Amino acid sequence: MTDHAHQYLASGPNFAEGEVIERIEVFRKRRPRLRDTVVTLAHGAGGKASAALIDAVFVEAFRNPYLESLGDGAEVTLPTGQRLAISTDSFVVQPLRFPGGSIGHLAVHGTVNDLAMAGAIPSWLTAAFVLEEGLPIEVLQGIVADMAAAAAAAGVDIVTGDTKVVPKGAADGMFITTAGVGLIPPDRKLTPQSVRPGDKVLVSGTIGDHGMAVMLARGDLAIEADIASDTAPVNRLVDALFAAAPDTRWLRDPTRGGVGTICNELAHDANVAVALDEQSLPVRTDVAGACEMLGIDPLYVANEGKVVAVVPPDQADAALAALQQHPLGRDAALIGDIAAQPAATVVVRTGFGGTRIVDKLVGDPLPRIC
Structure with missing residues (x-):
């Protein structure tokens, strides 16, 4: 079915018609199963295997309305009516x-950015x-200094934490976990449900920088x-976007x-189609070149300082201008x-006038990049 779908979509711009599209929609709506x-x-890796694990193990065990949205953070409402992102x-x-x-840097930027994706003003981190x-204290001090500088640049405070030490060989130098809280302006x-056909999709900058920077830094290629990695806090960029x-x-x-x-x-x-223009993707x-040598599509390579936004068509120009001024x-x-059909599908319009499906990968070709 997938091969037929690719052939159909590559045949021309009328990819929203026909029985094949209905079969694609059914296929896309199936929940991944943990086998x-x-x-x-x-x-x-954040792909189909991750989704299957999360759904079958974590959501199944912890199921509640906050968790089931499966966003980058949970939104909770206080008795005062204020909304928090966690x-x-x-x-x-x-x-x-x-x-x-x-x-x-990643430990601060990652959580700050997840809060910003909920529309929150990041304030406090753990x-x-x-x-x-055996980890040198000097190395630890340097990483902690990076965290302090990143927090100051993002305008957040690291207010509490925890430290555990494991025997040599039981970890790979250090692992860091951060959590964050921020207030969501009223x-x-x-929400995905607010997205409508005709809406525009924007990205705040070049894609694939972080994943390739880390892979090359490992020296295996x-x-x-x-x-260089694009790691950065995007909360103030998001503020500029909302203003516009x-x-x-x-x-x-x-x-x-x-x-x-x-x-x-x-x-x-x-339950919409996301149609991307290949020639408009900033890479x-x-x-x-590095992605081509490795046989990797830049669309699947990680970023740590970028935002993808969906905005109404009448606000797209203002949104793009605001992003470019930051x-x-x-x-x-x-x-x-955004299009109505083929629902639950991502397609890329190529420079040759055809289209191709961009499916969700099972895993990640670049492991441990964050």
């Missing part, structure tokens, strides 16, 4: 330092460390390229699995739009 008997690296994330990247950042016996409401496009429908930071994966999540959750030449959004681009 594995042991945990694999694919289960931590998020948590763990970081296991290797190496601990890479061009453009470190595990310390930090928990699992340290391997005029911000972001015979590729030389000056690629107050009716912004949906936000997500394309980390593990990249733009392709989060667009698939949107398409499934909103640095050196990143594109230092983190200089390379922002309008990359596609």
Whole structure:
């Protein structure tokens, strides 16, 4: 069925018609099933294997309305009526330092950005460390200094934490877990269900920078390229976006699995088609070259300082201008739009006039990049 679907979609622009599209919709709406008997690296990659594990193990055990939205954070309402966003994330990247950042930067930026994707104003973080016996104190101090600088730049405080030490060989230097809390302004409401056909899809800058920077920093690839991670806090960029496009429908930071994966999540959750324009996707030449050598589509490569936004068509120009005026959004681009059909599907319009399906990967070709 998948091969027929690809052929059908590549045949021309009328991909919203015909029996094949109905079969695609049924296929896309199926929930991934957990068939594995042991945990694999694919289960931590943000793709289909991750979704199956989360649904079958964690959602099944902890099921509640807050969790079932499966966003980057949970939204809870206080007795006062104020809305809070709460998020948590763990970081296991290797190496601990890479061009453009470190595990310390990621630990702050990742949670700050998850809160911002809920429309919240990030305010407070917690930090928990699992340290391997033998880790040099100087290394730990450097990473903690990175976290302090990142928190100051994002305007958040690290208010509590925890430290555990495990025997040598039981961890890989250090793992960090951060959690965060922020207030959601009353005029911000972001849900997949608010996305409508005709809405526009924007990205705040070049894609794939972080994943390729970390892979090259490991030194396992015979590729030389000056690629730095894009890790950065995007909360103030999001504030600028809301000021220009107050009716912004949906936000997500394309980390593990990249733009392709989060667009698939949107398409499934909103039951819409996300149509991307291949020629509009901003990819640095050196990143594109490295991806081509590795046989990886940049759409699936992780980012740590980018935002994908869906905005109403009448606010798209203002949104794009606001992003481009911010230092983190200089390379922002309008990359596609939302259509009604084929529902729960992501397609890319190629430069040759055809289309191709962008499915959700099972795993991640670049493990441990965050």
